[in-house]
Amino acid sequence: MRQNIKKKRAPVAVRDANNLSDSVIIGRYATAATIANDTLAVLARAIVIGAKLVDLVQLGDNTITAALAALPDRPSKSGTCFPVCISLNGVVGHYAPVEGDEEIALGDVVKVELGVHVDGYIASAGTTVVVGTNVYASPDALLTHPLGDRLSRAMAAGTYAMQAIARSLRPGTSNLLIRDMASSLLASFDVQAVDRCISFSAAQFVADGPKHLALKPPVAADPETHIEEAFVAVNDVFVVDVRVSTGTGHLKLMEVRPTVYRRNLDETYMLRTKLARTALSEVDHRFPTFPFSVGQLTGGAHARFGLKQAEQANLVDPFIMARERSANDVVVLYKATMLVTATETIISTFVPTFPEGFGADAIVDQGLRAVLAQDLVHNGQPLQFTPPETMDM
Incomplete structure (x- = not known):
């Protein structure tokens, strides 16, 4: 699911090291x-x-x-x-x-x-x-x-x-x-x-x-x-x-602090406080490309404070919290x-x-x-499917 409904993250280029025959x-x-x-x-x-x-x-x-x-x-x-x-x-x-x-x-x-x-x-x-x-x-x-x-x-x-x-x-x-x-x-x-x-x-x-x-x-x-x-x-x-x-x-947005973030690789900025620089340094070392939770950072409350400053500088993007509009419905x-x-x-x-x-x-x-x-074995053959609305009646 797209993580940030405020802005669209640019796709990351895929590396060649994905040879599944290896x-x-x-x-x-x-x-x-x-x-x-x-x-x-x-x-x-x-x-x-x-x-x-x-x-x-x-x-x-x-x-x-x-x-x-x-x-x-x-x-x-x-x-x-x-x-x-x-x-x-x-x-x-x-x-x-x-x-x-x-x-x-x-x-x-x-x-x-x-x-x-x-x-x-x-x-x-x-x-x-x-x-x-x-x-x-x-x-x-x-x-x-x-x-x-x-x-x-x-x-x-x-x-x-x-x-x-x-x-x-x-x-x-x-x-x-x-x-x-x-x-x-x-x-x-x-x-x-x-x-x-x-x-x-x-x-x-x-x-x-x-x-x-x-x-x-x-x-x-x-x-x-x-x-x-x-x-x-x-x-x-x-x-x-x-x-x-x-x-x-x-969906509707929830008025709660996000708990999951991702490093924004498109932005650079010199953070002013040591707490913010320390938090971002840990993110860059442990989670340079993958999402992470606030609780995974080792600095506790200090890390959370530093992360907030990094977010304000657009150096990390939050996974914004949302829920079904109807309070009586659920999502699976x-x-x-x-x-x-x-x-x-x-x-x-x-x-x-x-x-x-x-x-x-x-x-x-x-x-x-x-x-x-169909079987999961495909032998290189593409999917054959006609959506119901376009099928001959």
Whole structure:
């Protein structure tokens, strides 16, 4: 998802070091994915009634740190490519609290997202947990939730969208065709993706590459919803980000301080205070290209104060906090890293699935069913799909 809805960040040029036929490179991606998946599982088990959000974020950070430290051949440049975030109910994401007593409650819809990199090769992951029940094993339990059928449709649509996009990431396929396919699939469930939900291509030390994926058509008055046409190619890597609302998908800003930032590489400025220079120096050393949370900085309150000055000088960009406009609606999240090799698409990080057939009745279009029936092995063949509105009746 685009992180800053005030201004558009210029795409970062993708380096050449992304040859997925290289066993070392594919191994780096796999190692990062294992740590990301394991951490996601640890957090999913820890999301229980009464758990504090700040403690969950710390648990995730500690789990990743320990796993990286245990690698026998850990490259010196390894860490997080996206901070551990825990966002509740209508909050879209990007929330990594460093203090406070906010707790998990029964029925909360909890979104977890995080990312790990090993030598710059990334694995981002995200999922949604409904507190009080394992909805992926027993989806009928969703019907007892206050949002009932709306939540059930949103979660089913999100998981099907992830599977359909994975089967659409084939060499030669237009990202605009993938957008039309994903939009049609979500419409089958009568749900909406949240505004400005954009996925990015990735490469070594790059998490926001030049190729983008969208989940719905652009809005003329909002340039952030427009993506340039690009074609999937062998060795592409995408962090696929699907956020679906039980409501309209339209968002409103939250009046809270951002907790996730990113270094703005396009700006330079000599900061006046030592606190600000110290905070920025740590960012430049530990997070020169990847997003980070305030809590990951080692200086505590001093670092937060210094970071605020760096933000005022446009040296770091915040991931602005937003939520669904309706207080009664929630957002669900699924995020995974997908690698396009010469013969297949690899889903490297975890995507939950419901029991076979759950929600499938909503997908009546045969073209969408055909996409979902395809194998992840593509042998270099592009996606064949005609959006329902253009099909012959």
